Amino acid sequence: MSYNFKQIENKWQRYWSDNNTFKVNNNSDLPKFYVMDMFPYPSGAGLHVGHPLGYIASDIFSRYKRLKGFNVLHPQGYDSFGLPAEQYAIQTGRHPKETTEENISRYREQLDRLGFSFDWSREIRTSNKDYYKWTQWMFIKLYESWYDYEKNQARPIKELILIFENEGNKKINACCDDGLELFSSKQWHSFSEFEKTKILLGYRLAFLSEIDVNWCPKLGTVLANDEIIDGLSERGGHEVVRKKMTQWSIRISAYSQRLLDGLEDIDWPEPLKEMQKNWIGRSDGAMVSFDVEKFEDKIEVFTTRVDTIFGVTFMTLAPENPLVRKITTQENMKSVDDYIKKSAKRTERERMSDVKSISGVFTGAYAIHPFNDEKLPIWISDYVLAGYGTGAVMAVPCGDQRDYNFAKFFNIPIKNIFLDKDISKEAFGNKDGFVLSNSDFLDGLNFKDGLALAIKKLNDLKKGVHKINYKLRDAVFSRQRYWGEPFPVYYKNDMPVMIEKDYLPVTLPDVNKYLPTEDGKPPLGNSDEWAWDTVKNKIVKNSLIDNKTVFRMELNTMPGWAGSSWYFNRYMDPKNNTNFASKDALNYWKEVDVYVGGSEHATGHLLYSRFWQYFLYDLELVPVKDYAKKLINQGMILGNSAFIYREVGTDNYYSKTIEKDVKFQLVHVDVKYVNTNDELDIEGLRNWQPQFKKATFEKKDGKFLVKREVEKMSKSKYNVINPDQICNDYGADTLRLYEMFLGPIEQAKPWNTAGISGTFSFLKKFWNLSHKSGELSVNYEKPSKESLKILHKTIKKVEEDINNFSFNTSVSAFMICVNELTSLKCNNAEIIKTLTVLLSPFAPHICEEVWSKLGNKESITFQSFPLFNPEFIKESSIEYPVSFNGKMKFKIMLDSSNTADEIKTNISNDERLEKYLNGREIKKIIAVPGKIINIVC
């Protein structure tokens, strides 16, 4: 029997599990190395071949680092709270906990078949109460902290209270923008407890406030900005509308600048950093204050172009701006009111899809230009966003295309402040290549100087300041869902109170149904045991609420990103019950050295978790600021979908490229009924779905061909390839190698099962190096020079490639190596032993088998990675290509130790030179030792 992958893989998977081979200790003299994958959400569909791509890469790297003598932490867990389990619960009434557990065990089975070296003793699940106890604890920490903009870090709220008691909030507010009303220390002391609580909420990092949220009626919950794609919910693609609600938020905006700066210190993919930069959206500009005629109120605007301030001809407010109703004149009230109502009704999606049409109304009020006291009409329009800046803009039609279009549409004057620039057709929006004119004291200046002078003058008048604005919004932290972490919060006089740490976790109550209550409360409102007894310090029946000792609990739960924002710290010490991780464990493992996962989390998890770690770092709860030094984004493996042509309204299907004068529509068919030549198994299809049972299929030239298209791999597209199937047919080692061989790890690439035979036969050839007719057959003599050369060439290449995460080229290197050794008929034990260790990170099962057959008792896991010896690949003579003017003509054998001059002398003596010179004169000979000779003529 030759290479029996089934038996081998079973044997070694059992061996690793029985011997706890991959269990890792927190106490070790070895240097540490931490390799982590983004933990999966255990969905009901199970894994397809795309999922393990990143896990295979990280596993190869982990196994490589073990061979290199590191103490490697390579854990895995589950992000097990989330929407799909809850949607399923709504449909079936089954507890999400049950279905989640089933999904997890299916995931585990699939993962185990691939031979990963995870330390499963450290498994974590975000939905376990021992885990979310600490998520709740950290939420309390966020609640009990405020952001000190002067020191630029989070500090305990107790210290803020001390400051308020001593000096009020004057100094604090001076350095932050969303400052609240000023009060003195005396006033602070005079406030009631209720008022104090309310004021403090304005400073806490976790706070409760009434805000505009993205409400998804279909899902019955709010969503964060990153959970909305194209104005529709990421999950399910439902409509999202704006709505005012009282919600928990996290003050991530306080960390905008640090999150931006921190990108410099981490080795993350450039495109991903770019996405985070855009999301944070820093823009440097000024805050300008415009007086409003006949009112005390001022309009604050944010602008990046103060230099164009003399080009302002009107002001525009967002319809939601609270000032609008106040300043609108009587005769304009009706049209303004109608406009506000109309735009409030529009969904985000409508607003977005309707970018081009111009709309707005005049309020009848006027603002006053800060420098020349000109009257500027105040308009409202929904091209101004309430959520960005101050929800108001100073409109400069000559310099901004939107303002320009608006002015043209409503016949508002356009003033040209750019010297000799034509603005009759469009605005001049460039920041360079112009000189200001018509601009009073700014005349003759360029962008940079104009900007500086305008800000200075505004400063003098106390009408404007330099200001940096960020797009990054505070993150909404409440979800109206069941399957998430409950808040450790109860309400006393409608003000939130945190449940003390000693009584955590606050466990999720059971409910009889998972939908919102009749009166629209979140699902937790269905529980009749969700009240907090402040005497017994435990959850009690709702009927006991008396608002004296028993209080109502928070009904919302936390969002999916809560649990995933800190899980990398928990792996270090996952069973700790007195702390989220011990100081010793945190100090030993510090941070993740290599983090592998998809770039789709760029502006979600990967931003939130950075923020969360900064916060923990500020409170000195973790020893490092950045939790992941290096990040690798694995690309998606795409499916190769199959379609057949159906005549619209009939059950007639046609082969591809058939010519028929009828209307076709494309119908997905399961790829398992299509062979590698794109031919459809019609009989199989008939049994697949009833609609095909009696359908007619018209072939072309005796064949029924499908149309192929590359799409995302998904159950609904019937293009899913299951890794279990591949493991059955070819084995896990082949699958691992093939997934790596497909192409660069970070690139998206289509799956094509046909190509897998290449890696499969590679493993068979590797097996046959040491086996003859099923028996071990090796020689123990001294290895030949040639075989050593092949081996060391491979060691060098493979090690370089692993360090560059270029696994596709290292698989190629192995193939070349085995092919060459095979043609040498090399079955030398020493060579095979070394090669086996080298290959073991990629194909661990077969390597363990060969390794043990060669007489080794220990697992190959902790052997030493082979040392590359350059002596073996040294060549005394090399074939040099000789080219004329860069065109290769012939080859010449020369000594590799020759200097450039010696090479030149040698080439001059070669008789072939004459022939190729063909009478031309040599101008120059370029020789690079070991590489190339070029003759310029």
Add this chain to the structure above:
RNA sequence: GCUUCGGUGGCGGAAUUGGUAGACGCGCUGGAUUCAAAAUCCAGUUCUUUCGAGAGUGUGGGUUCGAUUCCCACCCGAAGUACCA
């Protein structure tokens, strides 16, 4: 629109600081083995060709003895983002 990444055979993809373009694998063609098939092995496989050679890495230009690689302009594709003032 903006930002980022990419464009190389029939296909997936290689190519160190600019130095033999197409490694490796799939597919295809021919051959060996076989009663036959599968499996395996060997040879070939960018295109054109008068078999000398010529052209060739999205297009056009530039730098260089020499460009897939560097520079400029453009075309196409993917991802992200968007009335962001």
